[in-house]
Amino acid sequence: MIVSHAHLDHTGRLPILIKEGFHNKIYTHNATVDLCKIMLVDSGYIHEKEAIWENKKRERKGLKLIEPLYTTEEATATLQYFKGLNYDEEIEICQGVKLTLRDAGHIIGSAIVELNLNENNVSKKVVFSGDLGHKNAPILRDPFKVKYADLVIMESTYGDRLHRSWQESWQEIGDIIANAKNSKGNILIPAFTVGRTQELLYEFKQHFEQWHLDDWQIFLDSPMGIKATNVYAKHSDVYDKKSINVKDIFDLSNLHMSETTEYSMKINQITSGAIIIAGSGMCTGGRIKHHFKHNIWRKNAHVLIVGFQAKGTLGRALVDGCKNIKLWGEKIQVNATIHTVGGFSAHADQQGLLDWYRGFDNKPPVILVHGEEGAMEVLSQKLKHQDKVNVVQATYKQNITI
Numbered sequence: 001m002i003v004s005h006a007h008l009d010h011t012g013r014l015p016i017l018i019k020e021g022f023h024n025k026i027y028t029h030n031a032t033v034d035l036c037k038i039m040l041v042d043s044g045y046i047h048e049k050e051a052i053w054e055n056k057k058r059e060r061k062g063l064k065l066i067e068p069l070y071t072t073e074e075a076t077a078t079l080q081y082f083k084g085l086n087y088d089e090e091i092e093i094c095q096g097v098k099l100t101l102r103d104a105g106h107i108i109g110s111a112i113v114e115l116n117l118n119e120n121n122v123s124k125k126v127v128f129s130g131d132l133g134h135k136n137a138p139i140l141r142d143p144f145k146v147k148y149a150d151l152v153i154m155e156s157t158y159g160d161r162l163h164r165s166w167q168e169s170w171q172e173i174g175d176i177i178a179n180a181k182n183s184k185g186n187i188l189i190p191a192f193t194v195g196r197t198q199e200l201l202y203e204f205k206q207h208f209e210q211w212h213l214d215d216w217q218i219f220l221d222s223p224m225g226i227k228a229t230n231v232y233a234k235h236s237d238v239y240d241k242k243s244i245n246v247k248d249i250f251d252l253s254n255l256h257m258s259e260t261t262e263y264s265m266k267i268n269q270i271t272s273g274a275i276i277i278a279g280s281g282m283c284t285g286g287r288i289k290h291h292f293k294h295n296i297w298r299k300n301a302h303v304l305i306v307g308f309q310a311k312g313t314l315g316r317a318l319v320d321g322c323k324n325i326k327l328w329g330e331k332i333q334v335n336a337t338i339h340t341v342g343g344f345s346a347h348a349d350q351q352g353l354l355d356w357y358r359g360f361d362n363k364p365p366v367i368l369v370h371g372e373e374g375a376m377e378v379l380s381q382k383l384k385h386q387d388k389v390n391v392v393q394a395t396y397k398q399n400i401t402i
């Protein structure tokens with residue numbers, strides 16, 4: 001088993017694999033191992049909670065009870081199979097199969113997977129992009145460009161879109177913070193705990209004076225966010241050395257790490273001058289909902305949306321301008337100013353994907369994965385017409401012979 005990075009859409013089913021009898025190594029980057037220790041165990045906990053909640057309903061209806069997809073214990077049992085690697089380190093994982101991970105620049109530890117296969121003295125090289133990072137992102141390096149492959153398996157999440165520049169987006173955040181100071185309210189930032197939270201803290205440090213952040217108290221109110229930040233701090237060896245020369249990139253004099261529920265409740269009492277970063281990223285759960293309850297009805301409060309909000313989520317409703325939200329059965333007016341700042345993405349956009357592919361000298365055939373149909377189709381057309389490449393759009397359970 002080879003894992004490109006820690007996001008749950010890539011790792012969330014590993015405990016099931018172990019449960020079903022796979023007892024072999026799981027190869028991935030060292031930082032991914034550290035993130036999985038947090039994220040998989042948390043995922044097991046959520047599955048347990050959800051099963052308990054569902055079973056309460058089922059019991060009342062006299063229906064058969066369900067088991068959680070996996071438990072905390074099963075998630076923990078998965079961790080022993082991880083074998084952490086560094087980037088650019090070649091390892092023979094079984095006879096005739098050599099593996100090298102390259103930096104994908106998507107989240108910390110994210111990897112492009114290079115496989116050198118040898119069978120009957122015939123060698124083939126397969127490269128799997130994993131999720132590719134967004135060029136010039138804070139903290140991490142740009143995706144590594146591989147020069148040669150016989151086959152490329154490539155993500156296509158934003159195959160049909162271009163992102164706005166990082167610089168414009170950060171500028172907008174700086175302006176919002178500066179203006180919010182006059183209204184004397186709090187700023188609430190729902191943020192994904194892995195990646196976006198660390199990018200925010202890093203940019204806060206970079207722009208500390210320019211954005212007058214010393215006028216604020218900054219709270220990272222997320223146990224997961226704090227743990228993920230520690231993983232980022234631990235693996236400073238993979239930072240983009242060009243843009244980072246400070247050692248402790250999250251060290252802000254007015255940053256408070258809020259781990260306990262008691263501390264989080266104390267933050268609820270602050271009515272002015274707090275910047276609160278909390279999960280979940282799409283406001284579907286987590287502590288951000290409590291902060292909404294205490295702030296979103298205030299005219300002088302601000303909500304800063306810095307991540308993708310899927311349809312049907314509370315975050316999306318706010319972006320779409322809803323006037324009321326319902327929290328724990330209570331209807332609450334939305335009087336706060338909602339700011340949506342686009343341009344933040346951990347994924348390469350269409351140009352980023354094309355640039356990465358064009359790093360190959362030999363125009364290898366491509367299999368597109370990890371994208372919605374529309375995005376995949378647009379990227380496929382670009383590659384076929386501009387690069388004259390053989391492209392396959394992967395379908396579920398498809399087998400490919402190399």
Ligand SMILES: [Zn+2]
Nearest residue numbers: 005007106131
């Ligand atoms: Zn990802």
